[in-house]
Amino acid sequence: MSIRHPLLTSLATVALGAAAQPGLAVTWSYVGGYNADGVPNTLVDSSSRIPPDLLNEIHTRLPESRDIRKNDPRLITDDLGANITLLEDAEITVAFVYEGAGYRNSLGYFTFDPANTPASPNALDPKIMFPNFSLPLLKFGDAVELGTFKAGTAVGFTVVSDGWKGKGVNSNQPSDRIFHTLKTLNPEPAGTNNLNAHTVLLSKPEDELLVLGFEDMNRTWSSSDHDFNDALIAIIVSPFSAVDRSQVQSLTLQVKDTDGDGISDDMDAFPLDPKRAARRFYPSASGFGYLAFEDNWPSKGDFDMNDLVMAYRVVETLNAHNEVTDLKLIYEITARGGTAQTAFGIHLPGIERGLIDTAATTLSIGDKTPVGLPAESGQREAVFILAPKLPDLAKTGERWPCSFFNTISSCAAHSPVQLTAQIQFKEPVSASRLGVPPYNPFIYRNQRGREIHLVDRPPTDKADPTLFGTGDDASNPAEGRFYRTADNLPWALDVPENWTHPAEWNDVADAYPDFATWSASGGRSTANWYIGNINKGLLFQP
Numbered sequence: 001m002s003i004r005h006p007l008l009t010s011l012a013t014v015a016l017g018a019a020a021q022p023g024l025a026v027t028w029s030y031v032g033g034y035n036a037d038g039v040p041n042t043l044v045d046s047s048s049r050i051p052p053d054l055l056n057e058i059h060t061r062l063p064e065s066r067d068i069r070k071n072d073p074r075l076i077t078d079d080l081g082a083n084i085t086l087l088e089d090a091e092i093t094v095a096f097v098y099e100g101a102g103y104r105n106s107l108g109y110f111t112f113d114p115a116n117t118p119a120s121p122n123a124l125d126p127k128i129m130f131p132n133f134s135l136p137l138l139k140f141g142d143a144v145e146l147g148t149f150k151a152g153t154a155v156g157f158t159v160v161s162d163g164w165k166g167k168g169v170n171s172n173q174p175s176d177r178i179f180h181t182l183k184t185l186n187p188e189p190a191g192t193n194n195l196n197a198h199t200v201l202l203s204k205p206e207d208e209l210l211v212l213g214f215e216d217m218n219r220t221w222s223s224s225d226h227d228f229n230d231a232l233i234a235i236i237v238s239p240f241s242a243v244d245r246s247q248v249q250s251l252t253l254q255v256k257d258t259d260g261d262g263i264s265d266d267m268d269a270f271p272l273d274p275k276r277a278a279r280r281f282y283p284s285a286s287g288f289g290y291l292a293f294e295d296n297w298p299s300k301g302d303f304d305m306n307d308l309v310m311a312y313r314v315v316e317t318l319n320a321h322n323e324v325t326d327l328k329l330i331y332e333i334t335a336r337g338g339t340a341q342t343a344f345g346i347h348l349p350g351i352e353r354g355l356i357d358t359a360a361t362t363l364s365i366g367d368k369t370p371v372g373l374p375a376e377s378g379q380r381e382a383v384f385i386l387a388p389k390l391p392d393l394a395k396t397g398e399r400w401p402c403s404f405f406n407t408i409s410s411c412a413a414h415s416p417v418q419l420t421a422q423i424q425f426k427e428p429v430s431a432s433r434l435g436v437p438p439y440n441p442f443i444y445r446n447q448r449g450r451e452i453h454l455v456d457r458p459p460t461d462k463a464d465p466t467l468f469g470t471g472d473d474a475s476n477p478a479e480g481r482f483y484r485t486a487d488n489l490p491w492a493l494d495v496p497e498n499w500t501h502p503a504e505w506n507d508v509a510d511a512y513p514d515f516a517t518w519s520a521s522g523g524r525s526t527a528n529w530y531i532g533n534i535n536k537g538l539l540f541q542p
Contacts, residue, residue: 026171026172026173027171028106028108028126028128028168028169028171029125029126029127029128030127030128030131031127031128031129031144031146032144034131034132037132037137038104038106038130038131038132038134038137038164038168039131039132039137039138040129040130040131040144042144042145043142043143043144044093044142044143044144044145045141045142045143046093046095046141046142046143046234046236047095047140047141048141049095049141049207049209049234049236050095050097050140050141050207050209050234051207054097054204054207054209054211054234055097055098055140055232057204057251057252058097058098058202058211058213058229058232058251059229061075061202061251062075062200062213062227062228062229062232063227063229064100064227064229066227067225067226067227068200068215068226068227068228069193069194069226071227073194074249075200075202075228075249076194076197076200077201077247077248077249078247079117079181079182079183079184080114080244080246080247081201081247081248081249082156082181082182082183082197082199082200082201083114083154083155083156083157083181083182083201084154084155084156084201084210084235084237084243085114085153085154085243085244085285085286086149086150086151086152086153086154086155086237086242086243086244087151087241087242087243087244087279087285087315088151088239088241088242089148089149089150089151089242090148090149090151090237090238090239090242090243091145091146091147091148091149091237091238092145092146092147092149092155092235092236092237092238093143093144093145093146093235093236093238094107094109094129094143094144094146094233094234094235094236095141095142095143095144095233095234095235095236096130096133096138096139096140096141096142096143096233097140097211097232097233097234098135098140098229098231098232099133099134099135099138099230099231099232100227100229100230100231100232101216101230101231103161103162103216103230104132104133104134104162104163104164105132105133105134105159105160105161105162105163105164105214105216105230105231106128106130106131106132106133106159106160106163106164106169107128107129107130107133107157107158107159107160107214107231107233108126108127108128108129108157108158108159108160109126109127109129109146109155109156109157109158110124110125110126110127110155110156110157110158110180111149111153111154111155111156112124112153112154112156112182113152113153113154113286114152114154114285114286115284115286115287117182118182118185119184120185121175121178121180121185124156124158124180124182124185126158126180128160128169129144129146130144131163131164131168131169132164133231134164143236151242152285152286156180156181156182157180157181157199157212157214157233158178158179158180158181159178159179159198159199159214159216159231160173160177160178161173161177161178161179161216161217161218162177162216163177163178175187176218177218179198179199179214179215179216180198181198181199181201181212183196183197183198184196186198187218188218188219188220189220195219195220196219197215197219198214198215198216198219198228199212199213199214199215199228200212200213200228200249201248201249202248202249202250202251203243203245203248203249203250203251203266204250204251204252205240205245205250205258205265205266205268205271206252206256206258206265206271208236208237208238208240208271208272209234209235209236209240210234210235210237210243210248211232211233211234211235211251212232212233212235213228213229213230213231213232214228214229214230214231214232215227215228215230216230216231217230240271241269241270244285245266245269249266250265250266252265252266258271258272259271259272259273259274260274261274261275261277261319261320262320263277263278263320274320275319275325276317276318276319276325276326277318277319277320278317278318278322279315279316279317279318280315280316280318281313281314281315281316282313282314282316282436282437282438282496283313283496283497284313287313287497287498288311288312288313288332288497288498289311289312289313289437289438289494289495289496289497290309290310290311290312290334290493290494290495290497290498290499290501291308291309291310291312291438291441291454291492291493291494291495292305292306292308292309292310292492292493292495292499292501292508293305293307293308293309293443293452293491293492293493294307294452294491294492295307295308295338295340295342295443295445295452295491296445296491297445297450297452297467297471297473297483297491298467298468298470298471298472298473299471299472300472300485300489302505302507303489303507303508303509304337304407304501304502304503304504304505304506304507304508305493305501305502305508306335306336306337306407306501306502306503306504306540307336307337307338307340307342308333308335308336308337308338308342308344308390308443309333309334309335309336309406309501310331310332310333310334310344310441311331311332311334311416312329312330312331312332312438312441313329313330314327314328314329314330314437314438314439315327315328315329315330316431316434316437319428321428322431323428323429323430323431324425324428324429324430324431324434325424325425325428326360326422326423326424326425327421327422327423328420328421328422328423329346329420329421329423330418330419330420331344331386331418331419331420331421332416332417332418332419333387333390333393333394333405333416333417333418333419334406334416334501335394335405335406335407335501335540336390336391336394336404336405336406336407337404337405337407337504338390338445340445340446341389341390341391341445341446342390342391342443342444342445342446343385343387343388343389343390343443343444344385344386344387344390344419344441344442344443345376345383345384345385345386345387345441345442345443345444345460346383346384346386346421346438346439346440346441346442347381347382347383347439347440347441347442347457347458347460348381348382348383348423348434348435348439348440349381349435349439349440349458350381350433350434350435351381351382351425351429351433351434352380352381352382353375353379353380353381353382353383354426355382355425355426355427355429356375356382356423356424356425356426357424357425357426358372358374358375359372360422360424361373361374361375361384361421361422361423361424362421362422363384363386363419363420363421363422364419364420364422365393365417365418365419366417366418370420370422373386373421373422373423376460376462378461378462379460379461379462380461381460381461382423383460383461383462384421384423386419386421387419390443393417393419394414394417396411396412396414398411398412401504404504406540406542407501407503407504407540408503408504408540409503409540409541409542413542438494440453440454440457440458441453441454441492442454442457442459442460442492443492447464448462449462449463449464449467450463450464450467451463451464452483452491452492453482453483453491453492454483454490454492454493454494455482455483455484455488455490455492455523456480456481456482456483456484457482457483458480458482459482465477468482472485472486472489473485474486487519487520488519488520488521488522489519490519493508495530497530499530500539500540501539501540502538502539502540503538503539503540503541504540506538506539510535510538511534511535511538511539512529512530512533512534512535513533513535514526514528514529514532514533515529515530517529
């Protein structure tokens with residue numbers, strides 16, 4: 001919704017800000033058009049996707065007029081268990097199941113970044129799906145298609161209590177009658193009694209459905225029955241495996257294991273696939289780590305550590321035995337300050353090349369169709385070259401020095417370029433055999449043998465061993481010492497959380513004063529060198 005009021009900025013801390021205070025107009029946005037009764041014009045019939053006994057099953061968990069605090073208080077969770085967080089791109093459809101309210105409620109949805117949860121309702125922009133969520137205007141299975149949402153997106157929902165006023169959702173709805181799946185944004189006081197919670201999200205994996213129940217009345221009012229079934233919707237997410245269900249409660253009380261892998265459906269990320277059961281993320285499901293390279297090895301160069309900067313996230317798919325069945329490696333080229341012809345690859349130490357299922361291993365660049373990603377020939381272990389010509393992927397189309405990609409603050413900033421590798425193993429591998437993310441990423445410059453890796457990560461079979469110990473390099477392969485100077489300076493960094501790289505020609509040790517202590521100690525001191533003590537004026541600032 002958008003606000004039409006001159007006092008917006010001064011009321012930003014009020015619940016729903018200016019939007020929901022009596023007398024302040026709100027312009028609600030809608031998923032599509034609707035008729036005179038508030039029924040969406042774009043309804044589709046999804047009844048074939050919803051089991052006919054779903055309502056009975058819901059009422060077993062959320063009985064009519066039964067206070068949830070007495071019935072099952074565990075159903076009220078934190079935000080992760082009340083909102084939909086997507087682990088991969090997915091389509092979402094929302095279907096009417098039932099309404100047991102005396103009000104003509106309006107239902108909407110909103111999206112947000114789960115790593116940066118909105119602190120105020122002003123940050124939300126709910127889009128109304130069902131202007132009038134009422135029987136008999138709507139029937140079981142009537143649905144609205146919301147479209148496709150990107151991985152890392154969280155989807156929440158809003159109920160405007162008695163919001164339908166005949167020609168649209170009330171533009172002057174009081175703030176104490178608008179409720180969201182983010183309970184801290186609701187009007188009731190926070191506390192151990194969870195009175196500010198208004199929704200229960202339940203999972204039904206055997207039918208690949210989610211169910212959301214709403215309590216449509218302010219829960220500090222004596223007229224609220226706290227049964228959370230005033231409005232019930234079924235949420236169809238395709239693929240269902242895209243939903244992070246780690247904190248979502250199960251609709252089904254009895255334990256089911258549809259695929260027979262020994263993991264109950266409510267705990268199984270892939271309830272219909274006996275070969276897959278869970279995902280493991282690094283550094284997190286929604287965050288990124290950062291790789292940074294200096295490409296002048298074996299010389300130190302300008303040491304600005306921005307010749308290549310890549311954000312990364314690793315997704316390991318596990319079976320019921322906690323073995324890894326496949327990998328999803330997500331990289332984003334965020335900066336390229338090098339002028340040489342460089343390439344980027346990933347090496348999986350301990351994984352033989354023959355263990356890769358070539359037919360199912362792919363690479364996609366941005367939104368382009370995935371193509372085959374063969375393991376590099378001439379290697380004993382699995383090595384993949386994701387970007388053989390980095391300058392061709394991260395280019396600005398501008399003259400020097402603005403030909404550098406996101407390293408000079410006075411030049412135009414450019415969107416990151418995403419590379420996504422899907423690597424399938426012919427048979428599951430143990431976590432100890434695979435090792436820990438980010439595994440062994442590397443670049444090479446001009447010549448294939450001139451590889452540059454993280455400190456003490458081994459070279460691949462194609463690295464040129466005659467380069468070790470030349471220039472500023474103090475590698476000693478016999479001791480397992482690689483890619484560091486005599487005083488332990490690296491040519492590559494792995495920062496396991498959000499990080500801003502130095503601007504062009506600024507030494508990383510000047511931008512991050514604790515870096516020198518960290519590198520000199522071999523990583524034993526000031527491990528968080530990238531946090532706190534920072535000369536921000538030396539960083540790239542788009």
